[in-house]
Amino acid sequence: MARGSNLSRLGDFNQVVVLDAIRRAPAGISRVELVAETGLTAQTVSNIVRRLIHEEFVAETGRVKPTTRGKPRMQLRVRASARYAVGVHVDPATLTYVLIDLEGRVRQYVRRHTPDVGRPDQVVAAIAAEVERLIDAAGVDRGAILGLGVAAPGPIDIDEGVLIKPPQLAGWERVRLRADLHRATGLHVLMDKDVTAAATGERWALGGARHHFVFCYLGSGVGAGVVMDDVVLRGASNNIGEIGNIIVDPSAPDIGIGPAGSLASTCMPQALVVHAQRRGLITDEVSRSDFVALDDAFTRLCERAYAGEAECLRLLDEASAGLAAGLAVLVNALDVDRVVLGGPIWSRISSHVLAVLPDAIRPRVNARSTLAVEGSAVGEHVAAQGAAALILDHYLSPHPTVLVVE
């Protein structure tokens, strides 16, 4: 693993340590505090700060009187617009893009239907073109883009930058997405599993405290990211979070999507479309491999549910009950005190699910006095945000959590 392989672009290790300490103090930090924080000498900190200011990574933002006695100290903050990162989240139905600045704020955000999902080369070309438009639209110098983070459905091989064989991407087998996107965009590319990127994005947004949560990812598939004691867990092969096969309704019939009564067969959009077809709520044919068409059919089902159609609403109730049973398994097994839901389909079902899920899940969780159940604080671009955050982390942290770079 080429950890920190490109630190040299930003200078030496100590420089990265100082920049990271400044980044982590959004309210500003003084040179004296940096000395305390980093363990470097005052002279080293002073030299590095001069260089960071010269290179426009950092700006002085005025003097602040310290809480203890002493003269006012000049505060330092990162210049949010010094560097940027792009994130893209690849879902079989939806491509979600963000461009974030050095402080992690979203500068650009766009969603597109995934084009011709059976052809990886078409998807790569579409991503490259959209990333180009995103950078143009942001009016950002291309040299200020640190790289492109990609959140993709598992299983993935992070060392090779390969999508192994995502069950929902028919025809995608060992696609070298990282290398292909690097060639197509000219950018440095990092890859991560969608659920892990989503957990990373959510952790980024939550701030403070020692968090323990499960991020329930709802897109064309269902998965889970896990944060324990503030650490985003990845698993032995970086493929944490395969929860679709958990049995949530033992009496449910087999509909040909995952095992009978599984979370996948209860909550995935294509499963809800099949349930609707079996009950005569949808009479159109919808190909099970056309994820965009499935996504559209699912959107119409949700609209009908919210318009008051009882049978459609029942589908959402059943999906919520399934989620309650599946998430209870994870809460009990992992002892998290928070469940966060999000992902590409989340906004279409959130108001109904959040109205029923907390009461449905609590009786199922052992011995928990508190359990927060909430929608993502980031929103539908959470996995794209997390993927972009990985780029910042990789280039700007002394101890990046991930990954290999092309």
Add this chain to the structure above:
Amino acid sequence: MARGSNLSRLGDFNQVVVLDAIRRAPAGISRVELVAETGLTAQTVSNIVRRLIHEEFVAETGRVKPTTRGKPRMQLRVRASARYAVGVHVDPATLTYVLIDLEGRVRQYVRRHTPDVGRPDQVVAAIAAEVERLIDAAGVDRGAILGLGVAAPGPIDIDEGVLIKPPQLAGWERVRLRADLHRATGLHVLMDKDVTAAATGERWALGGARHHFVFCYLGSGVGAGVVMDDVVLRGASNNIGEIGNIIVDPSAPDIGIGPAGSLASTCMPQALVVHAQRRGLITDEVSRSDFVALDDAFTRLCERAYAGEAECLRLLDEASAGLAAGLAVLVNALDVDRVVLGGPIWSRISSHVLAVLPDAIRPRVNARSTLAVEGSAVGEHVAAQGAAALILDHYLSPHPTVLVVE
């Protein structure tokens, strides 16, 4: 949390750092290497080592020629017999005790039926008496015992040292086991959940490598400890590993133990006894709250299975199938590459379960090229060993993972 509150017993923080570095080098370590390892000055290391030798924590074990050039260096090792820790594992049917030395080696090991499990005071008295016998039998000076680690069924409140209301310990409600055992033994007492202690014990024994594994704990209950990236996970309230409610057989009838078709209703000894009764294999009455009687009935069932009685063997097959389904849920959700089984009932079923479980679990786990399925490397005292290891960790590590001490 009073982390490291008793470090002063062993001297200052640097002394603990040096001792820990020596402890982690079972083959021996030189003063020069200690300087490199700890970041302390040669003079500080030299002073601390002199003190540790004087206090008989550490011994010089002879000179070894370094691999690079230079003169032979005196090796230092901990004196295994300088201090000891006792561990007890409280299961409704069985009490398991170990006494380990400073290197973690078991010096004494004993198992007892749990007496009169409905009366916490009786259990506490029995533990105190047995701990006394254990120390006597080891011929160890009481002053050399660092403390008593307790592994107990959850849910527990680690901050208060309380067993909240373990479902299998009828009549135990908010029992202050830590304080009670401290009073009864005069020893410092730490408490941990059984599954976490078991994972700690197993991690201790595995050595080397970055481990990701689930420890499937099989006692009067079924639970799971989790080690991810070499860290023993604990959960938001230290109650990780409640897996009994996972549905593993959707078509199974309700037998009044856990939800119908759950892991608990398939694998727990009392569940197997009930299944056997329902099929006429056992005609005796066995009270569902008498865990010792249930344990004995379960032992006889296992003996009959191994003697070739087909219907009894089928019970073990069904339990193995349930374990495969339940563990597959955890392997998929957490992306571990190893499953370890152990706990108080493990030795009675291990040869049969290990013969069928690996083949039963592999088709159920997504996208895993390798998955090790194995019995505990420690054995039935793994949770007691882990509880005792917590004591060593608490008193001898600069950054103890746990806990509060009485």
